[in-house]
Structure formats: C-alpha cells, structure tokens
Amino acid sequence: MSEEKTVCIVGVAGFIGSHLLEKIIRERTWNVLGCDMVSPLKIQQLLGAEKKWAGRFSFTQMDIVKEPAKLKELIKQSDVVINLAAICNPSEYIKQPVNTINSNFTDAQDCINFCVEHDKHLIHFSTCEIYGRPLSSYGLPADEPKNYLLDEETTPMIMGPVSAQRWCYACAKQLVERLIYAHGTENNLKFTIVRPYNWIGPRMDYIPGVDGKDDGQPRVLASFMTALMKEEPLVLVNGGEVFRTFCAVEDAIDAVMKMVENPEKSQGHAFNVGNPDNNIKVADLAELMINMYSEITGKPKGTTRTVSGVEYYGPGYEDSDLRIPSMRLIQQQLGWTPPTSLKSAMEATMKVFIEKYADKVADLKRGQA
Ligand code: NAD
Ligand code: UDP
Numbered sequence: 001m002s003e004e005k006t007v008c009i010v011g012v013a014g015f016i017g018s019h020l021l022e023k024i025i026r027e028r029t030w031n032v033l034g035c036d037m038v039s040p041l042k043i044q045q046l047l048g049a050e051k052k053w054a055g056r057f058s059f060t061q062m063d064i065v066k067e068p069a070k071l072k073e074l075i076k077q078s079d080v081v082i083n084l085a086a087i088c089n090p091s092e093y094i095k096q097p098v099n100t101i102n103s104n105f106t107d108a109q110d111c112i113n114f115c116v117e118h119d120k121h122l123i124h125f126s127t128c129e130i131y132g133r134p135l136s137s138y139g140l141p142a143d144e145p146k147n148y149l150l151d152e153e154t155t156p157m158i159m160g161p162v163s164a165q166r167w168c169y170a171c172a173k174q175l176v177e178r179l180i181y182a183h184g185t186e187n188n189l190k191f192t193i194v195r196p197y198n199w200i201g202p203r204m205d206y207i208p209g210v211d212g213k214d215d216g217q218p219r220v221l222a223s224f225m226t227a228l229m230k231e232e233p234l235v236l237v238n239g240g241e242v243f244r245t246f247c248a249v250e251d252a253i254d255a256v257m258k259m260v261e262n263p264e265k266s267q268g269h270a271f272n273v274g275n276p277d278n279n280i281k282v283a284d285l286a287e288l289m290i291n292m293y294s295e296i297t298g299k300p301k302g303t304t305r306t307v308s309g310v311e312y313y314g315p316g317y318e319d320s321d322l323r324i325p326s327m328r329l330i331q332q333q334l335g336w337t338p339p340t341s342l343k344s345a346m347e348a349t350m351k352v353f354i355e356k357y358a359d360k361v362a363d364l365k366r367g368q369a
C-alpha cells in the first residue's frame with residue numbers, strides 16, 4: 001500500500017483532472033485538494049456522493065490568476081502539486097493567442113513559485129506539441145527513427161514562423177518547461193514534466209450546444225462524436241492527412257500515478273506519455289469512428305467532408321504532421337507501457353459518449369428543425 005499523501009490538482013474539473021481524481025479517490029487513500037475555474041460538472045459523481053470518500057476531497061472553484069493567496073494555501077497543505085490548468089484547444093490558439101500564451105506560460109508561474117517556496121513536488125502538464133514537426137517533415141530520411149521518433153533527450157524542437165499562430169501554445173509550453181527546469185537547477189525545485197500525446201476517453205471536451213458553447217470547436221474526438229450524433233459529415237481538416245498517436249486516458253493516468261509514487265525516478269525528467277502503437281491518420285480515424293458508430297447504434301454509416309485549416313480554424317493555422325513518442329525514457333525510469341489499443345479505447349469511449357449525449361443531441365436537432 002502506498003504511503004499517505006495530499007495531492008493538489010489544479011484544473012481538476014477538466015478531462016484529465018476528472019480521471020486523475022477518480023483514480024486517486026477510488027484506488028488510493030490519499031487526500032485531494034482540487035481547484036478549477038469552471039463548475040465541477042465532470043467530477044460531480046465524486047463530490048461527496050459516497051460516504052466512504054467524504055472528507056478526502058475538497059473542491060474550490062476559483063481562477064488561479066485572480067486568487068493566488070488561495071492557491072498558495074492549497075499548495076502549502078499538499079505534498080504533490082499537479083498543474084493541469086491551461087487553454088489547450090487548437091481552435092483557441094488562433095482566436096485568442098494572447099490568452100493562450102498567458103494561460104500556458106504567465107499563469108503557470110504562481111504555481112511554480114509556490115512549489116519552490118514550500119518545497120513541493122510539481123508535476124506540470126506540458127504537451128507533445130513542444131517538439132513541433134519532426135525532422136522527417138523537413139526532408140531528412142523518413143525511415144530513420146531519429147528523424148521521426150520524438151525523444152525527450154535528443155530530439156530538437158522545430159516550429160513554424162511567428163505568424164503561424166498555432167504554435168503560440170507549443171512555444172508557451174516549451175518556455176514554461178524551460179522555466180521549470182531552470183528552477184530545478186537554480187532553486188532545487190522538485191519537478192516532473194508530462195508531455196501528453198492525444199489522450200482520449202470519456203469526458204473529453206464537450207458537445208457544442210449541449211454542454212458547451214453553441215459555436216465551439218472541441219478537439220477531434222468530441223468533434224467527430226458531435227458530427228456522428230447529429231448525423232452530419234465529419235469535418236476532415238485539410239483532408240485529414242496528418243497523423244496522431246492516441247492514448248487511452250486510463251493508461252496515461254497510470255503513468256502519472258507512477259510519477260507521484262516514485263518521485264526518486266520521476267523528478268528532474270520530462271516524460272512523453274503516449275502510445276506509439278496507436279498511430280493513425282486523421283482520415284482513417286474518421287473512418288474507424290464512422291464504422292464503429294454504425295456498428296454500435298445500427299444507424300447508417302456517416303460521411304466526411306474536407307475543409308481547409310484556415311477556413312476551419314482561421315488564418316495562422318498550421319498542423320503537426322506526425323507525433324510518435326519514444327518510449328525509451330518512461331520505460332527506463334518508470335517501467336510504463338500503455339496496454340490499450342486504439343480500437344478498444346475508442347469503442348469504450350464512444351459508448352460512453354453515446355449513452356450520455358445521443359438523446360440530448362437528438363432533442364437539440366429536433367429543436368433546430
Ligand atoms: P481541459 O481543458 O479539459 O482541462 C483544463 C482545466 O483547467 C479546465 O477545467 C479549466 O477550467 C482549468 N483551468 C484553466 N485555466 C484555469 C485557471 N486560470 N484557473 C483555474 N482553472 C483553470 O484539458 P485537459 O485535456 O484535461 O488537459 C490538461 C493539461 O494537459 C493541459 O495543460 C494541456 O495543455 C495538457 N495536454 C493535454 C492533452 C490531452 O491529450 N488531453 C494533450 C496535450 C497537452
Ligand atoms: N481535426 C479534424 N476535424 C475536426 C477536429 C480536428 O480533422 O473536427 C484534426 C486537426 O486539424 C488535427 C487533428 O484532427 O489535425 C487533431 O486535432 P485536435 O484538435 O484533437 O488536437 P491536436 O492534436 O491538434 O492538438
């Protein structure tokens with residue numbers, strides 16, 4: 001049994017926060033101090049619903065930028081701080097680049113400084129996007145692993161020009177990683193950095209018009225689910241020619257738990273957390289989801305339509321074309337390998353989305369007719 005601890009989760013009411021909280025509350029005896037600026041809809045089921053959990057989890061609704069004193073108090077009371085708070089949806093990088101940079105760089109600084117001041121282990125969420133595009137995208141031989149596998153300790157980070165505002169998120173994340181690393185060397189900050197590769201699962205993002213902005217553009221999983229349930233074509237941005245590796249959120253959460261429980265092996269490192277076996281072209285993901293949705297619901301197969309990136313997201317959109325994580329470091333330090341296939345993660349996730357939303361989306365469609 002692991003030792004007792006208090007974990008502060010900043011951004012606990014989001015997608016990853018909700019899964020991390022659930023794992024800790026159900027499978028450990030630790031206390032959790034959670035905060036988020038949004039209301040805790042995604043973690044409602046854990047908010048005092050069962051007596052056995054009572055007293056182990058407290059939630060504070062707050063914007064960490066507006067209430068630094070409260071954040072400091074939560075951090076002071078914790079052993080480990082996991083910072084998930086960020087704007088991390090590509091549709092926002094172009095609509096609100098200043099907020100994106102502030103959210104991912106400036107707003108993370110209180111958390112870092114309080115961890116330095118109170119000597120806490122900070123587990124900070126970055127992104128696989130900090131690598132930009134792999135060397136194979138710049139003409140180096142695509143069959144040599146060093147040109148496409150993204151390795152924490154050897155791969156250079158190459159992004160598009162400043163005018164391609166898509167990269168403002170990745171640059172802000174990269175700079176905050178460098179700041180955290182600098183605090184590690186200069187001020188003995190105990191840190192671990194997580195670079196997620198397209199984690200997927202229930203509670204990811206929202207369905208526009210049902211539980212989010214009417215005109216919102218969620219990330220690809222929720223976007224494709226929205227189209228399937230509304231019986232509209234799935235949008236393939238620039239033909240869906242780029243690749244992503246998808247990782248089941250429950251596998252990824254196990255990696256984070258290993259980081260919390262093995263500080264001597266996780267501190268001082270930035271880790272890729274993804275599943276290289278689940279690499280797929282976005283257009284093929286659409287086809288997989290169309291077929292799976294039809295099998296699950298018995299409805300006719302959906303269709304796709306292509307839209308340019310600039311049309312869909314706005315001027316300044318560029319895309320990562322390939323992101324395959326090297327597993328070298330995380331296997332060496334934490335012995336972690338993600339077991340779940342894309343098909344099995346997708347099927348489980350789609351069933352939860354359908355159960356939660358299909359009727360509401362049908363009502364929405366009827367209301368619009
Ligand atoms: P999410 O948007 O579902 O969760 C982020 C949460 O942070 C939200 O609930 C939001 O309300 C909260 N938040 C943002 N700013 C805040 C503030 N100022 N004060 C209080 N709360 C605030 O996103 P997620 O998918 O759970 O991602 C979490 C982290 O992981 C982010 O840092 C993101 O950049 C990183 N990440 C995730 C993925 C992925 O696959 N999901 C991929 C790459 C990086
Ligand atoms: N995408 C798409 N259709 C959509 C939403 C996204 O083709 O409805 C593409 C997007 O252009 C990108 C990939 O899917 O190439 C993954 O996008 P997502 O927003 O999930 O996040 P990213 O991996 O780019 O951070």
